Amino acid sequence: MARYGMIMDATKCNGCYNCFLACKDEHCGNEYSPYTVSQPMTGQFWMKIVEKERGQYPKVKVNYTAVPCMHCDKPSCLKAAQNGAIYKRPDGIVIIDPEKAVGQKNLVSACPYRVIYWNEEKKVGQKCTMCAHLLDKGWKEPRCVEACPTGALIFGDLDDPKSEIAQLLASGKTEILHPEYKMGEKVSYIGLPKRFVAGAVVFGDTDECAVGVKVTLQGEGEKQTLSTDNYGDFEFEGLAADKEYVVNIEAPGYKTQKITAKTAIDVYLGDIILKKTAVRKVKAE
Ligand code: SF4
Numbered sequence: 240m241a242r243y244g245m246i247m248d249a250t251k252c253n254g255c256y257n258c259f260l261a262c263k264d265e266h267c268g269n270e271y272s273p274y275t276v277s278q279p280m281t282g283q284f285w286m287k288i289v290e291k292e293r294g295q296y297p298k299v300k301v302n303y304t305a306v307p308c309m310h311c312d313k314p315s316c317l318k319a320a321q322n323g324a325i326y327k328r329p330d331g332i333v334i335i336d337p338e339k340a341v342g343q344k345n346l347v348s349a350c351p352y353r354v355i356y357w358n359e360e361k362k363v364g365q366k367c368t369m370c371a372h373l374l375d376k377g378w379k380e381p382r383c384v385e386a387c388p389t390g391a392l393i394f395g396d397l398d399d400p401k402s403e404i405a406q407l408l409a410s411g412k413t414e415i416l417h418p419e420y421k422m423g424e425k426v427s428y429i430g431l432p433k434r435f436v437a438g439a440v441v442f443g444d445t446d447e448c449a450v451g452v453k454v455t456l457q458g459e460g461e462k463q464t465l466s467t468d469n470y471g472d473f474e475f476e477g478l479a480a481d482k483e484y485v486v487n488i489e490a491p492g493y494k495t496q497k498i499t500a501k502t503a504i505d506v507y508l509g510d511i512i513l514k515k516t517a518v519r520k521v522k523a524e
């Protein structure tokens with residue numbers, strides 16, 4: 240028996256909403272007993288795309304994070320349910336029984352991820368089922384994963400060491416969206432938005448973009464080095480929040496610049512002007 244899980248690679252997500260729409264296409268107007276009644280057209284986001292705008296003008300970017308039910312091993316929703324209204328299938332998929340859960344509105348607030356939605360017409364809470372009705376028929380993945388054009392959603396058997404998902408989890412590159420909830424979430428993430436420190440380097444004597452200049456970022460046991468791109472720009476991504484970093488910009492023939500950046504927010508250092516080092520004149524005898 241497989242034990243299903245999902246990884247969302249936020250570095251590959253372009254916010255196209257195909258996963259969200261595929262979920263709507265599969266579940267709106269369709270009832271899949273015994274797993275769920277149909278999903279209303281509006282007000283429910285079983286595959287919720289969270290958009291996060293980061294940085295300050297002129298360095299602004301948007302990150303997208305898909306947030307479905309995490310199909311937790313120790314789900315708080317299950318603990319809150321009466322009469323076995325929420326249960327875990329042997330493959331780990333967490334199901335809200337659409338009959339037993341009628342009237343249990345408390346289930347909506349029992350999930351700290353807020354991925355249970357109330358169906359006012361049917362008086363029942365609803366959420367992602369991982370398309371259990373399709374997996375039962377032999378499908379290899381849910382509709383959202385199939386619809387993702389960028390490969391940002393990876394689905395598979397957590398217990399199969401050869402599966403892509405198991406290998407990614409073993410690589411140590413993944414993390415849980417809210418590890419503090421400690422629910423044994425079976426949806427993990429790669430590249431969740433953290434903090435960046437960026438800037439643009441300019442040669443002060445020529446006013447030209449400083450291309451290929453060495454930039455080093457250092458802070459609390461961490462050191463990263465890169466070269467400015469064809470526009471003189473640099474960016475360190477995935478940094479910890481609320482830390483202090485020192486950015487060093489070095490170019491032969493120019494004075495080294497040292498700038499402190501605090502990552503309470505994403506930091507854009509703006510134009511950094513490099514000044515020529517003074518040429519010492521040698522007096523003729
Ligand atoms: S994410 Fe929320 S709804 Fe889904 S299993 Fe965990 S506690 Fe339950």
Ligand code: SF4
Nearest residue numbers: 252253255256258387
């Ligand atoms: S389909 Fe894939 S790329 Fe598009 S929003 Fe969903 S996760 Fe992101």
